[in-house]
Amino acid sequence: MNLSHPIPVLLICLGAIFILRQVASFFRFRFLRLISTPLVTWLICGIALVGVIRGGGAGWLILAGLGLSVIADSVLMIQGVDLFTHGLIFFLGTHIFYNIAFASGYSFVWWDLVTVGVLLASMIFLVIMFYRGGRLGKMVVPVVVYILALSLIVFFTVNSVIRGMSTPALFAMCGAILFYISDAILGWAQFVKYFKLSNFFVWTFYAPGQLLIALSLL
Numbered sequence: 001m002n003l004s005h006p007i008p009v010l011l012i013c014l015g016a017i018f019i020l021r022q023v024a025s026f027f028r029f030r031f032l033r034l035i036s037t038p039l040v041t042w043l044i045c046g047i048a049l050v051g052v053i054r055g056g057g058a059g060w061l062i063l064a065g066l067g068l069s070v071i072a073d074s075v076l077m078i079q080g081v082d083l084f085t086h087g088l089i090f091f092l093g094t095h096i097f098y099n100i101a102f103a104s105g106y107s108f109v110w111w112d113l114v115t116v117g118v119l120l121a122s123m124i125f126l127v128i129m130f131y132r133g134g135r136l137g138k139m140v141v142p143v144v145v146y147i148l149a150l151s152l153i154v155f156f157t158v159n160s161v162i163r164g165m166s167t168p169a170l171f172a173m174c175g176a177i178l179f180y181i182s183d184a185i186l187g188w189a190q191f192v193k194y195f196k197l198s199n200f201f202v203w204t205f206y207a208p209g210q211l212l213i214a215l216s217l218l
Contacts, residue, residue: 033077107163157175179205185205
């Protein structure tokens, strides 16, 4: 491994800090978690930046989305005040940038109908469960819009893989799916039932998802 190359160095640092962050989350080391959490996303931004510099197409859109994710992650870390809605807004911005990037070159294939069916069923299930949890309240419309935006990311990346299998397309699709799972866990903990290790499990899917999306630029 050539450590003079930026990607291996960034990946090693990212892996170490991510493990540190997860250990801190699992054992409730608050200060360590607050320090390590934004560093994870910043390092992923660094990987995306390398892809942008190399001319990774609409990579600047992905980088912009990651930048908003850094803000959202920081907002959601603040304790003592409920800033979930604010974090939701910044992540929605992330999804908008991602959708613009992944929608480029879209063309219809019949398998899209299957993808739409699965995503629609998943969205209906989540909204119903969130509503039954009794905590959704006036957040129904924003949450539906958010899930729709997130679902579109999965839709466009799956379409890209179906139209032509490639490593970047596969990375983007897997990253989008992991991102979807992480947000589903986050929503469940917020609107249905909170559980102690929810943050740990959210980041177990979220960070690798964002990493794979960044790696798709390479």
